[in-house]
Amino acid sequence: MARSPKKAEAAPVTNLYEGSVPTARLKDKVTYRHVLSALVDNEAGVLARVIGLFSGRGYNIESLTVSEVDRDRQLSRINLVTSGTRQVVEQIKAQLNRLVPIHIVRDLTDDGPSVARELALVKVVGTGEKRVEALRIGDIFRANVVDSTTKSFVFEVVGNTEKVDAFIDLMKPLGLVEVSRTGVAAIARGAAAIEE
C-alpha cells in the first residue's frame, strides 16, 4: 500500500543539485504516493510525451488531470498522482524535467503543505429507504444533487481522494450505478506560486 511520507523527512538535508535527495532516503524501499504538478507548453503532443514517458518506463499513474491555466502564455498544468519508492519518484521527476516543453515540475507531497481536490459525479439509482439514505449521506458529505429523477440522483462531491473514496464506498449498497471522477487538482499552500 502507498503511504504518505512522514513529516520529519520533508526537509532535504543537503542541496547538491536542485531537488537532490540524501542517499539514505533513496534507499528506502517503501512505496509512497506523490502528487506532482507540472507547468507545460500547451502544444500538440505534450500530454502524449508525459504519458509515453510513464508507460515506456513502467511508472505508475493513479490519476492525471490536464487543463490550460494561462491562455496568454499558452501554459497548461498537469497534475499527476503516482506511487513508487523514493528512488523511482525522484527518477520520475528527473525524467519529466528532461522533456523539452516542460517548464517546471513540483512535488506537492514533498515540497511543503498542499491542498488536493477532486470532483466526482456519482449516479445512484433506487427508491424508498435507500433513496432517502443516499440523500442523507450526500448531505453529510456536502454533496450537491445535480440531477434527479423519481428513481435516481446524480451527486456532485468535492474533496480529497480519501473523502471521495469514502463517499463512493457508502453509496455502493445504496444503488450506485456509475461514477465519473476528475482526478486530482492540487496546489501548494501559502503565498508562493509554482514558478517562484
Add this chain to the structure above:
Amino acid sequence: MAAEARASRSTSADSRESAVSEPMLGAQIVLKALEEQGVDVVFGYPGGAVLPIYDELFKQNSIRHILVRHEQGAVHAAEGYARSTGKVGCVLVTSGPGATNAVTGLTDALMDSIPIVCLTGQVPTHLIGNDAFQEADTVGITRPCTKHNYLVKDVNQLARTIHEAFYVARAGRPGPVVVDLPKDVAMGTGKYEHAPHGIQHKHKTYRPRLLPDSSAVEAAVTLMANAKRPLFYTGGGVINSGPRAVAALRELVKLTGFPITSTLMGLGSFPSDDQQWLGMVGMHGLYEANLAMHDCDVMINIGARFDDRVTGNLNFFSPDSKKIHVDIDPSSMNKNVIVDLPVVGDAGNALHEMIAIWKKRGYRADQTALKSWWRSIAQWRARDCLRFDQRGAIIKPQYAIQRLYELTKDRETYITTEVGQHQMWAAQFYRFNEPNHWMTSGGLGTMGYGLPAAIGAQIAHPDALVVDIAGEASILMNIQELSTAVQHRAPVKVFIINNQYMGMVRQWQELLHGGRYSESYTDALPDFVKLAEAFGCAGLRVSDPAKVDDTIKEMMAIKKPVIVDVVVDQKENCFPMIPSGKAHNEMLLGPVDSGDKAIEGEGLALV
C-alpha cells in the same frame, strides 16, 4: 560548450541587420537554416514528400548530400559523422517508410547520446490523419526514440523550429531531434528567421545545467583526496563534452595518480598506452578494471551512466565505495545505482573545477595507500586476461584485430564496429589514444551500424583510414551501403571477422542453453570477395595467419572501398566475461573455468 561554438557558423553582419528577411519558399528556408547551423553534409534519401527540399538542394553548392541506400544507413552515417567531428549530424528522409526506416538509427542515437537532426517529409497538412499515401504518424512513432520532435504546420515557424532543433540536439546531453515537414509547408512561402544570437541563448524551457554546484565539486575533491583505493570510471559524456573535457580528464588523472577505466563509449578519452589506464570495464572489460571497480573505495564516475553492461549484478556492485557521479543529465543520477555525491553539470566544467580545487588546496593522494592499491592492480594485471594463443593454421579473431591495430596505429585511423563478439574484441584489442576515433553502437547494440557509420566518418575525414571491424552476420544487415561508399568515393575498409556464426549469440547459447546453437549458424553466406567486386569495391580474403599482415597492408594500399574477409576460428569465445547476474569479481577468464553452470538462477533471464 565548445561544440556549440564550432557548430554555429557565424553569419556576416549584413545578413543579420534585420532578423527577418524577404519571403521565401519553405524548402529554401530549410536549406538556409541548415547552412546557418553550420551543416555541410546531409545524409538522405529522396521521396515524394521531400521533393521540394531536394529541388532546392539541387540548386545550391554549400551543402553536400550523401545519397544512402536505406534510411537507417542515413542516420547511422550521420552518427558516424557526428561522433568523429563533434558536430550535429543531419539527415533528410521522406515521409512514411522513409521515416519508419530511420527509427532504428534514431533510437541508436538516443541511447548513445549522439546529436542528430533528422528532417522527415510528411504528407500535406490537410491530408494528415487521412491514411494518405506514404503517411505515417512520424511524431507519434518517433516520440519515444528522440530527445524531442516537432511537426511544423506553419511555414513562418519553420526557420525558428529548425534552429531550435539544432539547439536541443546539441545542448545538455545530446540526442536526436526529428523535424517533420509537411509538403505544403515546404512549398509555402514564409519569412526566414535567423538563429538566435549567442551560444547560450535562452530557450524558453530547455536550459540544462552546465556549471556544477561548487560545494558538490568541493565535497567530491575532498573525497578523492582522502581515498585509499580510488578509481576514475569515465564514459561517453567526457567525449561528448569535447576536447576541453578530454584534456582536463587527462590532467586530473595525472595530477592525482589514480587509476582510470572507461566504458565502451568512453574509449579514447584517456590514452590506452598510459600506465594509469586499466582498460575497458564491464561485461567484457578487463579483469583488472572490473576488480578495481569492485574493490575501490572512491569511485569517480565522469559522464557514464552505470549501464547494466558495466555494473553486472547491482547487489554486489562495488560494495565498499563512495560514489561520485558527474553527469549533465539529472535523470542519470541514482537511476541504477544510488550514489553518494551527485554532481550535475558539464564534464569539462566539473573536471576543470576539480583540478583547480585540487591545486589550490595542495592536495596529494595518500601515497602509501595508493602504492598498495597499485600493487593489487599489478597482481590483477599479471593474470593477463586478454591472453590468447595464435597457434596452428587458423586465424584467431583477436590476432586479426591486434595486427590491424599494430599496422594502422601510426596513421590517423577511425574505427567503427557492428555488434557482437568482433565488437568486444575490437574494444579489447584495438587501442585508442584519442577521442572521437571510435564509433560503436553501445546502448542499443545495433547490428548494421558499422558500415554506414564508417561512411559518415570517412565523409568527414576524407584522408583518414576508416575501418569497420565487422562480423559476417552484422555486415549483411546494411551491406547495401557499400553502394553509397562507392558512389561518394568514401574508401572505407570493412574488416570482417568471419566465423560463420552470430558469435555472441552462439557464445550465450553455449553458456546458457547447453550448446544448442539454435539458428545462430549462417548457411549460405555470400562470397564476400565477389560481393565486394559486384559493388565496385575490392575484395580480399585471408585464412592463413601468416598472411594477415600482408592482407591488411594490401587493404590499406587500395584507394577504394575494400572488404576483407578474415576467415577465423569458429569456436573462439569472447573473454574475459562477467556472466549475467554475476558480480565483477566473478569474472570468467576463459573457457577453462566456464562450465555448465556459468550462468544460473536469475541470470538466465537477463540479457
